[in-house]
Amino acid sequence: MAIITLTSDWGLKDHYIGAVKGAILKKMPDANIIDITHNIASFEIEQAAFVVRNSYKYYPKGTVHVIAVNTEESEVHPHTVIENEGQYFIGTDNGIFSMIFDEKPDKIFELTIPQDSDYYTFSTRDRFVKAAIHLASGKKVEELGSPKEKLLEKILLHPVIDNNLLKGHVIHIDNYQNLITNIKKPLFDEVSKERKFSIFFRTYEIKKISDSYLDVPVGEILALFGSNGHLEIAINQGNASGLLGMITKDAIRIEFY
Amino acid sequence: MAIITLTSDWGLKDHYIGAVKGAILKKMPDANIIDITHNIASFEIEQAAFVVRNSYKYYPKGTVHVIAVNTEESEVHPHTVIENEGQYFIGTDNGIFSMIFDEKPDKIFELTIPQDSDYYTFSTRDRFVKAAIHLASGKKVEELGSPKEKLLEKILLHPVIDNNLLKGHVIHIDNYQNLITNIKKPLFDEVSKERKFSIFFRTYEIKKISDSYLDVPVGEILALFGSNGHLEIAINQGNASGLLGMITKDAIRIEFY
Amino acid sequence: MAIITLTSDWGLKDHYIGAVKGAILKKMPDANIIDITHNIASFEIEQAAFVVRNSYKYYPKGTVHVIAVNTEESEVHPHTVIENEGQYFIGTDNGIFSMIFDEKPDKIFELTIPQDSDYYTFSTRDRFVKAAIHLASGKKVEELGSPKEKLLEKILLHPVIDNNLLKGHVIHIDNYQNLITNIKKPLFDEVSKERKFSIFFRTYEIKKISDSYLDVPVGEILALFGSNGHLEIAINQGNASGLLGMITKDAIRIEFY
The missing domain is CATH 2.40.30.90 (Bacterial fluorinating enzyme like)
Known part of the structure; x- marks a missing residue:
């Protein structure tokens, strides 16, 4: 059974969680959707990176992690999918990925698949879910976008x-x-x-x-x-x-x- | 795998969520139980309607949505089950359903199945779960109650x-x-x-x-x-x-x- | 499908939930992981006992309940696994179990299986998950530890x-x-x-x-x-x-x- 995890700053009281879970289940009714957290403080990518970084390595190969914090796309912050040690990560390359991985991940792609609506404010529901289903179905990550050399570096202060x-x-x-x-x-x-x-x-x-x-x-x-x-x-x-x-x-x- | 969603104002710290999930799983151990939200403000049916309204259309046909806000039954607020566009909705007709659907839903029934306990304060655990399992098992909605012509209208202010x-x-x-x-x-x-x-x-x-x-x-x-x-x-x-x-x-x- | 429930005082914003769910899914990808609550007030075993006590009886036989509140082990508070009426309970015998059950449960064992890391502060991830997978796979509780005569009694004031x-x-x-x-x-x-x-x-x-x-x-x-x-x-x-x-x-x- 395919595992798709969700990490977001949506909070728990709105319709965002319900809509995204529905969008996943409509295409894959037996997906095992795992809430990692929806209580990241709004827009706090450092906090989200900390949680994902300390969670993901416990998951089995093939797991798809959807990271829904600061997802709005721009030229400098493209929608991105990553394969690392057999797991997948979908989100926006706003610096968060450079804080999740210690070293350059195995594969990086800029998402090029079209999104499912005319709205640009809910990429998770309208685009990331599509990519997640693709990967959770066992299809190739290469089909989702074009290869990318590097991630946006967000400098964390080291000791x-x-x-x-x-x-x-x-x-x-x-x-x-x-x-x-x-x-x-x-x-x-x-x-x-x-x-x-x-x-x-x-x-x-x-x-x-x-x-x-x-x-x-x-x-x-x-x-x-x-x-x-x-x-x-x-x-x-x-x-x-x-x-x-x-x-x-x-x-x-x-x-x- | 049958999908049953939960929307409630129970909050997260009590035993209500645990008891209802158990009651579902005892009868259907492989149910895919989806938390839409449990953080509706107490008794706020407008807020619950807003969340369900903006979530449900993303779910596949056959999904059963249990809506556990202001569930206490009375003559004017009967327990009700609705079928609309192939999905099911179980709750109390306290006005909430009229705020979820733009038009009259396909089928409306007043629940007549008996409840499972002598307590009248936890209808979700003792009655709605029974109805949800019935529907999630693929049985007919008609067997759960008697047809009803209309829903209680709660007037929302329109622009x-x-x-x-x-x-x-x-x-x-x-x-x-x-x-x-x-x-x-x-x-x-x-x-x-x-x-x-x-x-x-x-x-x-x-x-x-x-x-x-x-x-x-x-x-x-x-x-x-x-x-x-x-x-x-x-x-x-x-x-x-x-x-x-x-x-x-x-x-x-x-x-x- | 095996059911494993989680009750904890971790709150929702950290990586603890994500790590434990991952550790379960890595060994059992189709486990049905059920969140009972993660909002027990820190260290409040009375509150945790109240929630588990009022939830567990609704679950089917074979369910494994992981109770992650005050889990640190000591000589007086050993890691413990209990079988009662066909369900399993894993936690630390700090008095919580005596508040969950009215009578002595069917079987009590002190956990003797080794834990999976050198850290002693996250027993749930490193030891309880292992025991939970063992039980959820249908293996015998007897293989997890040595039989124990009684539980630590925490006196609740009765009416x-x-x-x-x-x-x-x-x-x-x-x-x-x-x-x-x-x-x-x-x-x-x-x-x-x-x-x-x-x-x-x-x-x-x-x-x-x-x-x-x-x-x-x-x-x-x-x-x-x-x-x-x-x-x-x-x-x-x-x-x-x-x-x-x-x-x-x-x-x-x-x-x-």
Whole structure:
């Protein structure tokens, strides 16, 4: 059974979800439509990229991911379909794809199939669904458009290494208000060389990386590598973002000694 | 695979969704249950009608739409099942159906099948699911109740035409805070006769209808016909409702000259 | 088609839902994944137990319910799988299971299968999914762990009976702000012996139990046995919790005479 996932900033109260699911099911009544999220903040492609990036690798080959955030097409932001490691991604190349993949994906095409209506404001319903059905039916991605050399690069700030210092920042605040940073475990290990360290943020200092939230008493601050490999500042059963007064883009600094 | 959609004002945090999905799956384990929305504001049948109206036509024939808003039955508001263009709609005839369909639907029946419990407050779980399974199994709608001549009419305010003037109002504010009005493209074209025009709302005036949100710079006001054919006031990547101070039922006026 | 339900406190905006659904579909592409809710308040196992308790009995035999609230494992809170009346429940035995089942469930096992990653903060993705696939494939629950005699008991306050008096409290406030109490119909009938009664809460008194919200005019207070058998205080089309100033754990008292 073909799997088509949806990631959008539509919210849950309008007709957008209902219309797109209908358009899929009309052409493929047994499609397994999977809601990844429809609660991306309006137009926030960084947030959408973070969610897709941390979800897609768990899906089987052949899965089609429709990404419906900032979909309006323009000359600089063409509708695009990507094949990578046997999965497909349909959306608008507004920079989001460069934030989803670490390396250039296997195949990139600019969509050239016509859309199904005269309206230009609901590309997902009128064009992406058509491409998704094509791929979910096992047809070739090559038939959907013309090959494209590269994706629009949206520069994400990477952590900065300065000998004994590793500087990063918060890139995502999750539902528990955990602060997820852009420092990942392999980089930490590389700089650390098993030395001692202190993690600084605002007026706080942590000297240890925990394995689990339960490693500290309820209400205490901890640092750990979260389930997607990112260094995370959290409070056991508490709201780190609110209680520490930290938000996205706030700095975190690790000193090794 | 049978498709059953759900539209409700249950919200997402209670057991109502879980119980209804279970009741469906117990009788039809491979049903494709599609959430259209569960975030209709409590008891707001206009909002529910708007969402169903703009979703259902995209679904394949045979789809069963369960509409669970203000479902309590009374003599004036009977439980009702409708067949229209090969699709089915189950709900309470509290006026909502007259707002979903432009014309009298193909078949209307008052539900007479007994319900499954002694409780009268969860008709969806205890009665509508039974009707939905019946229809999704390919059985006849005629077996569910007795034919009914007409639906309860809930009068929606239609746009008013006054020679060179077209007056409408905002009927829906979507997740992006776009202001969706009750003026649709065919009516606009009919009154316009390709004349010039000005669209007035609050203290604003727009002299052009855009094709896409991107036709104006970020942060600027525009008017366009949205993907469901309704005239819409929006701000490119901004929140029109909040920034213009406009809400549902606020007036919009178009002068042709 | 195998049914796997998800109940969590992940919220809707992160990658947690997407990752878990992917992990399920990678191993079982035609699984029917059912969202019960992802909007349990963070760490609130009472609320999660209430939702699962009032949903699960509607599902067919063979259904696997994954309960992802407070999943972190410890010696006192082991990962656990339960079989009851032909359905399966996977989660952490932090007291939640004792609030879901009235009596000791048919079979209890402590999970001993290894998890799929080195991270200890996302047990649902890395361990529960594996157990769920095992069960959804029709394999034996006995192969997942070692038998366990009993569940961690979390004491819920039960109603107190004092001859002519029945004292309970609010245990859940639903999306309509109805106040759902821990007094159920069989207990009420047993104490009542068909006598007259007054229901007291705050400064209010009700002398009647309604069959339906419509039994009183719009805006008036009523009491009824809700669709899950619990005594409920509501306002017809109004928000009882906000308007009466009552919240979870607030007392309700019934005098019979």
